Amino acid sequence: MKTRLSAAISGFCAMVAQLALTRELIVVSLGDELSVGLALFAWMAWAAAGSAAGGLFFRSRRPAPSSAGFLLILQGALAPASIALARAQGPLFGYLRGEAVPVEIVALMALVTLGPLCFVHGFLFPALSALEDRPLMSGAAGRMFAWDTGGAVAGGMTFCFILAQATTPVTCAAMAGGMSAIIGASWLQRRARLAAWSALAAAALLSPLWAAPSENFLRSLSWGRPAADSLESGYGNITVLDDGGQKAFYEGGRVAGVTPDFAVGEYMAHVPLLSHPAPRSAMFAGVDATTIREALNHGLDRVVWAELDPAMFALRRKHAPPELAPVFDDSRVFPAAVDPRRLLSRSNEKFDVIVISSAPPETIVLNRMFTREAFDLMKSRLNENGVLAITVPFTENYMSEHEAALLAGTLMAAAPELRHGNTTPPVEPARAPFFFIIGQKPLLIISRDGAPAPTPEEAAARFRSRGLVSERFTADTAAFLFDPRRAEAALMQFSDDPMEHLMAADKTAAAARWLTSRPGAAPNSDLSPNAVFLKNKLSAGMYKSMPAAAVLDAVGNANTPRARRTAALVLLALAALLAAASAKSPAARAAAAHFTTAAAGAVALIVVLVVVFLFQISFGVVYQYLGLVNAAYLAGCAAGAGTMSRARREDLRRGPAALGAAALGLCAATAALPAVYTAASSASPSFAALTLFGFAIVCGFCSGAIFPLAVERVRPARRHAGAALETSAAGSLYFADLAGACAAALLSGSFLIPTLGAFGALYAASILCLAAFAASISPAPR
Template sequence: MSEGSRLRAPLVPFSLLCFSAGALALANQVLLLRELLVSLQGDETAVGLGLGSWLGGIALGAAAARRAARRRPALVAMAGLALLAAAGVAEILVARTARLALPVPPGEVPALGASLVLSIAAMALPGALVGLTFTALAATASAAGIAGGKGIARLYVFEAAGSLAAGLAVTFVLIPLAAPLHAAAIAGALALALAVPAARAGSIPGRAVLPLLALALALLALSPVSSRLEEATERARFGGFVPGMALVAWLDTPYQQVAIAGDGVRHLYEGGQYVGSFPDPEEQEIQTHAAACLAPGPGRVLAVGRLPLGGLRHLLHHPVERVDLVEMDGRAFDFVRRFLPPEDDAALRDPRVRIVIDDPRAFLAGGGEPYGLILVQQPDPVTLLLARLSTAEFFRLAASRLAPDGVFATRLRTAPNVVTGETAALGGSVYRALREAFPVVAAAPGPDGFLIAGFRSDVVTLDPEVLSARFLERKIASRVVVPETFGLMFPPERVAAQERALLLAAARLPASRDERPVSFLHALALRQRIAGSALASWLPGGGRTGTSWPALLASIPSLAVLLLAAARWTRGRPLVGLAALHAVTLTGAAGMAWSLVLLFAFQTRVGALYGQLGWLTAAFMAGLAIGGWAARGAAEAGPEESDRWLLLASGVALTFAVALPAALHGIATLAGSRWAAATPLGALLLLSGVATGTVFPSGAGALLCRGEDARDAAGRVEAADHAGAAIAALTVAVLIVPTLGLRGTCLGLAALLGVSAATVLIAMAPSRRGAAPPR
C-alpha cells in the first residue's frame, strides 16, 4: 500500500500544519538573526549575510527535497518540521560559540570571510529545513488526494499566515519576556503542538514523536538547564570579543543586546560593539568641558548618545537651565543606569535634567523651545539606523530647534593628523550635509573630533583663545582642564588642515541624505578596511570601483533570459516554464527589496523601527497571504488560463513597482506627526506583499499545467523565489540603496520587472498562435 493511500490530508489539520511550519520558520529566523548580529558585531553586512544564508538555505533545501521527498514525502515533511523545531535552540548555541573557532583576533570585527562562515553555520541549515519541509508538504498534499495546485496555494497562504502570527508573537511576547534560548524552545514546542492534529489525522506520521518532542522542548524552556546554557554561551561569546574581561551582566531588548563588562571600570557594549567606558574621569571631564564651551551660553541643552556615561555631571557645572537626554531604548538606559557611579546617577536626578525616551528625529520634529547646544555623540554611521542621524534632513531638523546663537556638535572619529581615504569620504559626506543645513561649519581634529555648526561665525569657533575665555568666565573648578587645554585640543594649524581636507572631500562627494545615505556606505567601507576585509575595496566608492556597477550587474541575468526567450520565440519553441521561474525569482528579489526599502523609509520618517518591526512584518506577511489567496486559481488552471494568470501577476508586480517611487515621494512630503507617515508606509508594505504573493501560485501553476508534479513544481518555485530573495538580502541594504537611493532602487526594480513581464509575454505569444506546445 502506498503512502498516499495510507495518509489523508483533511484540509483543516493540513492548513494548521502549514501554519505551524510558517510560524516556526519566522520565529527561528528572527531569533537567529538577532544572535548573529551580536556575534558579528553587526551592521547591514551582517544582516545581509544572515538573510542571504537563510534564504539561500531555503533554496537549496527546496531543490534537495525534489529528490528526498520522491517516495515518502509525508515522512520527510514530518522530519523536516521536527528538526526545524530543534534547530532553533541548537543554532543559537552555534551562533554564539562558532566565532571562537574562527581566526578572528580578539576585539576586532570579523572580516568578510569569517562573517560568511559564521552566517552559513548559524542560518543555512535551518533555512534548508524550511525549504525541505515546504516542498515535502506540497508533495504530501498531492499524494493524499489534494490537487497539486490547490495544495501548493493553500500551503503558501497558510505558511504566510503563520509567519504573520509569529512576527507579532516573537516581537511583542517572546523577545520582551524570554531569554533567546527559552524563546527558541517555546517557539519549537508550540509549533510542534500545532502540528499534532495533522499527525493524528494521518496527514503526516509522528503521532507519538511530535508530542514527545514538543514536551521535551517545553521542559527545556522551563528547566534550569536552559538558563545555565544561556549564561555559559553568552560568557563564551563575550570571551571571544574581549578575552580575560569579566562579563558582568547583559540584557536583550527589542532593539539590541546590551552588555556590561569589567571590574572597577565598566565597559559598555551594544549589539556586540564597544560604546564606551565608565568611570573615565579625566577623559570624560575634558571632552564634556570642551563640548560645553563650544556654545557661548549653553542654556538649554539637547544630548543624544553617551553623555550619561560620566559627562553629564561635568556639563551641569556650566550655565545650563535644562538638559534633555533623548534615549531611544528605554530598557537599555535603565539597565546601564544601574551600574553608573553614585555621582553620575545623582546627576541624572538633578531637577534640570529631563530623560526623554523617544526617537531623536521624532523628538526634534515635535517642536518646542530652541536649544543653545545640541550634542550628538553617536558611533560612526555603520548601520542605516545610525546613518539617519548624519543626513542633511536630520541636520535641518536640528537647525530648526537651534537658537540663533546656538551650536550644533556631532562626533566624528578621524585619524589623529589629517583625514584620508574612507575616513575623508565619510567626513566629507557628513560635512557637506551639514553645510546644506547650516551657514557656518567647523571641524575639530581627531581622533575623537567634532563637527560643529551654527548660524553665526562669531559663535561657531574653535579658536582656543575664545574657548578658554568662555571656560574662565564660567569659573569652573577642574583638576584636569585648564585654559591651555583648548590649545592642545584645537591647535589652529590642525583645525585648518582638517577643514581643508573635509572641504576637498565634500567637493567630490554627494551629501548624505535620507533617500541616499552615503555616509553609511563610507563608514561601512572604513569598518571593513579596518577588519582587513576584501569587501572594503569593492563597495561603491570604496576604492576600486564606481557607483553604478551593482545596478548594471543585476540587469545582466534578466536581459540574458529575455534574449533567450526572444530567440526561442522566433523558432516557435516558447519557454513559458523558464519565463515563469524567471518571474518568480525576480519577484522574490523585488519583494525582499521592497520590504527593506519600506522599512528603511519607515525608520527614517517614523523612527523606532525595531520596536515596531512586529506589525510591519505582519503587514508584509498579510499581503503575501492575500496575494496568494487571490491567485490560488492560477495553481489549478489549464495552460491558457495559467498563462493569463502569470501575465496578470507579473503586471500586478510591475504596476506596484512603477507606482512605489511616487508613493515614497508623496509620503516624504507629508506634513503632520511622524505617525502620519506610518499608516501609508504600512499600507505599502501590505501591497508589496500582495504584489509578491500573486506571482508564486501563478508560477507554480505554469509548471503544473505543463506536466510537472506538485513536488517538482513546488520545489522549483520555492527555490527560485528564495534564491531571488537571498540575492536581494545580500545586496540591497549594503550596495543598492546607498548607491541608487530609495527611489532609484525602486525604479531599478521596476525596470527589471518590466523585463520579466516582457519575457512572459514573448514566451506566451507562440502558444496563442497555435505554435508548438510551450515548454
C-alpha cells in the same frame, strides 16, 4: 487538515527563529541594519537548496507521514541550537565582539548559522505538498505556500509584540521549536508520539532550571567572559561588561559608552559649552552621567538628556557610581527616552548648545544623525549664537581614501556651502562655516550664525569666569584644545601641496575644499546613505578582506547612469527573447515561468529591505518592528497565494493574462512607492508608517499570486506527468522564487541601497518587474 496545520506551524517556527537569529547577526555586524539582507540571503539560499533537494527526493516516491514528523521535530530542535551556533560565530571566525566584521564574513557567518535550520524548513515544503490530498498540484502547492506564509505572519507578529519583549532569545527559539516538535510528533506512531510529547512536557516544566543558565552561558560564550548585565530591548541588545572598575555598555555589539569615564565625560561637556559665550540651555545625546554633571556646572537652567533606547537610561542609572547618582534626580535635567532626531522634529524648543556623541555613521540608525536633513534640523533648533557639536570620524595623523570620503560626506551634509552636484564646482567660502576640536573624541563644531572658534585665551577665560573645577579638565586644557594650530596640523593631510596648505588664509576651508572635490565625495543624506557604503568598503579593506574591498570599489566605480541604462536594456532584451521562445517551446515557457518567479522573489525582497530602510530612517526602531515588517509582506503573500490557489483551473488557464497582470501589479506598486511615501511623510510619521506596511502587503500579494500561477503555467509542459513530477515542478519553482530573493538580499544590503539609494533601488526593481511581465505574456502553443 493536519498537513496544512503542520505547514502553518513550520512557518511560525521558521519565522520566529529567523527573526531571533537575524537580531543575533545584527549584533555581530555592530548594529548594521542592512545585514538583515545578508541574513535573508542565507535564509533564502538554504531554504531554496532544501526545497530543490526535497523536490528531487520526493519526485519518485511519496513521503511517509513519519518522515514529515521527523522533519518537523528536527526543525524544532534546530531552532534553539542555532542560537548557540550564532553566538559561537565570533570565536569560530576569529573576531571579538565589538570588532568590525567585513560584509562577506557576516554573509559567511549567516550561512553557517542559518544553514541547518533553513535547509530542513525548505525540505519540508515539497514533503508537505506531496502529502496534501488534492490531485490538482497547483492547488496543493499554492495551499501549502499560503499556510506556510500564514504561519510565518503569525510568527512575525507574535515575535514583535510578545516574544521579543518578554523572553530571552534562547527561550524564544525553544518555545517556537517546541511547537514544531509537538505537531511533528503527531505524525509518528502512537508509542513514539507519546514518548516525544512526554519529553517536551518535561522540558517545559523544567524550563525555570535551564532557560536562564543557558542564556547566560551562551551570552558569555559570545563575549568571551560573563556579562554584568544584558537585556533585549525593543531597540536592540544591550550588554554591560565589567572593564577594570568601569562598566562598558554595548548596544547592538557596538560600544555605547563607559561609566565612569571622567576624561571623556568632562571633555564632552566643557568643549561644546565653552564654544558658546553664555549658554543657558543644552541638549545632550549619547553621553553618560559624567558629561551631564559637568555641564550643569556651567550654570545651565535646562539640560535635555536624550537616549535612543529607554532601557539605556535604566542601565546607566543601575551601574552608575554613587558620586554620579544625584545627576539622575537633578531638577534641571530632563531625560528624554526617545530618538534625538524625533525629539527635535516634534518640538519647537531651541537650545544654546546641542551635543551629539555618536559612533561613526556606519549603520542606518547612526547615519540618521549625520545626514543633511539631520544637520538642517539641528541647526534650526539653535538659538542666536547657538552651537552644534557632533563627534565625527576623524583620524589626526592619517586617513585612508574611504575615511576621507566619509568625512567629506559629513561636511557636505553639515554645510550647504559645500554641497554640489557632479558638474558644479563647490562653493569656496572665504572662511569655513565650522571648526574642529581634536581631543579624546574629534568634534565638528558649527555656529548657527557663523561665529568663529574662541581663541585659546577666550576659552581659558570662560572656564575661569564660570568657576569651573574638574578633575582632569582645566583652563590650560581649554587653551590647549582651542589652539587652532592643533587642528591645522591634522588638516594638512587633506592637501596635495603642504606648502599651499600652510599659506592658506583659512586652513579649515582649504581642507574642506580639497575633501569635497575628491572623486566619490557626495553629501550624506537620508535616502542615499553614502556613509554606509563607504563603511563597507573601509571595513573590507582594513579587516582581513581585501578581495571584498576590490569588489565594492568596482561596484562603486561602475555605478554610472550609462551602466544602469545598459543593464536595464540587457534585462528587457533577455525577457523579450524568453517571451518569443515561449510561444513555440514548452521548455522555454517553463524557463520563462521560472524567470518570472525568480524576478518576483527578488523584487519583493528588495521592497522589504527598502521598507526596513525607510522605517529605520523615519523611526530608528526597526529592531523592534522587524517582525511586523516581515509579517505585513508575508500576509500579502499568503493572501495572493491563497486567492490564486482557490481559483478554478479553467480561470488559471485562460492564458498568460493572470501571470502578466500579477507581474505588472508588482511593477506598478514598486514604482509608485517613492512618490507615495514622500507624500505620506510630509503628512505625518504615522501615515508614512501605514503607507510602508500597506505597500509591503500589496507587493507581497502580487508576489504570492505569481507562484501558483507559475505552477499552472508550467503544467502544460508536463501534461502527462504524475503527481510526483508535479511535486518536483512546485519544488523547482519554489527554488526559483527563493533563489531570486536570496540574490536580491545579498546585493541589496551590500550594494544596491547604499549606492543607488532607497528610491533608486525601487526603480531598479520596477525594471526587473517589467522584464518579468515581458517574459510572462506570450501565449502557450496550441
